[in-house]
Amino acid sequence: MSGVRTSRWTPFGSILDVDGIGVGHHQRTGSGWQTGTTVITAPNGATPGVDVRGGGPGTRETDALRPENLIQQIHAVTLTGGSAYGLAAATGVVDLLEERGLGFPIAEHVVPVVPAAVIFDVGRSGDFGHRPDSDFGRRAARSALAGRTPPSWGSVGAGTGARAGGLQGGVGTASATVEIGDHAVTVGAVAVVNANGAPVDPSSGLPWETHGLRFRRPSRAERDAVANELTAQRGPALNTTIGLIATSAALDKAECSKVATVAHDGLARAIRPAHSMTDGDTVFTLATGDVALPEHDGGPDRIVALNAVLSAAADVFSAACTHAVLAASTIGTAVAWLDLCPNTLDSC
Numbered sequence: 311m312s313g314v315r316t317s318r319w320t321p322f323g324s325i326l327d328v329d330g331i332g333v334g335h336h337q338r339t340g341s342g343w344q345t346g347t348t349v350i351t352a353p354n355g356a357t358p359g360v361d362v363r364g365g366g367p368g369t370r371e372t373d374a375l376r377p378e379n380l381i382q383q384i385h386a387v388t389l390t391g392g393s394a395y396g397l398a399a400a401t402g403v404v405d406l407l408e409e410r411g412l413g414f415p416i417a418e419h420v421v422p423v424v425p426a427a428v429i430f431d432v433g434r435s436g437d438f439g440h441r442p443d444s445d446f447g448r449r450a451a452r453s454a455l456a457g458r459t460p461p462s463w464g465s466v467g468a469g470t471g472a473r474a475g476g477l478q479g480g481v482g483t484a485s486a487t488v489e490i491g492d493h494a495v496t497v498g499a500v501a502v503v504n505a506n507g508a509p510v511d512p513s514s515g516l517p518w519e520t521h522g523l524r525f526r527r528p529s530r531a532e533r534d535a536v537a538n539e540l541t542a543q544r545g546p547a548l549n550t551t552i553g554l555i556a557t558s559a560a561l562d563k564a565e566c567s568k569v570a571t572v573a574h575d576g577l578a579r580a581i582r583p584a585h586s587m588t589d590g591d592t593v594f595t596l597a598t599g600d601v602a603l604p605e606h607d608g609g610p611d612r613i614v615a616l617n618a619v620l621s622a623a624a625d626v627f628s629a630a631c632t633h634a635v636l637a638a639s640t641i642g643t644a645v646a647w648l649d650l651c652p653n654t655l656d657s658c
Contacts, residue, residue: 317464317637322521322629323485325498326460328556330354330598333500334453335467335481336446342437344642345391347399347446348467348481350500350554351454353412355383356596359566360425363574364550365587368394368428375594377564381423385412386451387594388426389468389481389502389552392441400426402447410455427592429504430548431471434642464637465646468502473549474581474635475508476539478646482634484521484626490615493601497622499573501553501630506589507581509635512537515651517632519580524656535650550590551577553630555623558600565616566595572620576628593627 325331330352337346360375370388374381386403390396404422407413413420432441450467464480465472472479485498503509510517515528515536528536555573570593577591578584585591603619604611636655638646648655 318460318462319637320463320483321523322633324483325485325500325556327485328496328498328558328598329600331498331556332454332457333461334450335461336449337466337470339470339641342435343440344435344471345431345441346467346470347388347390347442347450348502349386349388349403349447349450349454351386351451352596352598353385353455355385356598357382357561357563357566358384358425359563359570359595360592361567361570361574362592363585364589364591367590367592368397369592370397370400370426371423372425374423375425375563377567381414382563384423384425386424387554387596388424388447390426390428390442390446391431391468391471393428393430393432395432396428396442397426398444399442399447400424402444403451405444406448406451425594427552429468429472429502429550429552431504434471463633465639465641469634470641472502472504473644474503474505476542476644477509477635478638478640478644479503480634480638482630482632482637484629484633486622486626488618488622490603490618495601495619496558497619497626498556499553499626499630501551501627501634503551503631503634504549505551505581506549506586507583508540509581509631510536510647512540517635518582519628519632521629521632525654526656528651528654532651532654539645539650548588551581551631552592553627554594554596555627556596557619558598559619560599560602561597566597569595569620569623573623573627576624577631580628580631
């Protein structure tokens, strides 16, 4: 397949359905490049949380998000390719936020706290030295803050060099609305799928989690082609699925971390197996605080409300993982699912 497809097709909704959240990508392909960066912004500030589950994580500033620590709000999270080298992309986001006056206030200055997580995609373009730097982060953050054009999905941004069990990976999104009393809480997800495990069932050729999409049964040749890609060996299995849950609910840091924890359940539904020693699976949370939940007094009403948000977080993260694979396009040596089963998905 020639060229690179990008898609704004979002069958499960979008993280942009959460007011105040922006998403921007920057990537490079060709001439020995196949990598990129995705930045999620909350310019009005959001309460953060995180849960790291994989055996081989690459992260930055996750300790700042622990509930007992100082920082209560942040303004951006960086998801990027480049393995440990790619953490440099977060520096560009920090620089841009400082210029915009967004960060932890120190007298007349600010110190932006920008957590980050990486996937392993180095060398997949053929050049190990081509990986995201601070300019990638700056460009992706600028796009997210501008918010003029809905972002593309699939093999863009941090998903450009991603692989998913041998298939081309990508960036996906989803959202859901939870009715809590008289209020509607929005829960959205972004997932960068670069998994060691498989995002599709090798026996059927279809995603493990279809979320109500209609598929025709793949032909035997298509199923065999998918199974072959899932078992193809293209070097060491150094992977990772990373992502973020955003919600309009008003949550504290401990609750945000719990949301990230439960979102991993959705990851494990969509990718099998998950959380291996060569995955660095990491999920962040951003709560904008636009919708108040029942009082934080340990009473049953708040527990019921929080459980509804947790359930939605798992559902939308699972859907975002599925979307990432369905929206992916073939760039390098890994073939996209849609190119192996081009007429299987009725809704695309």
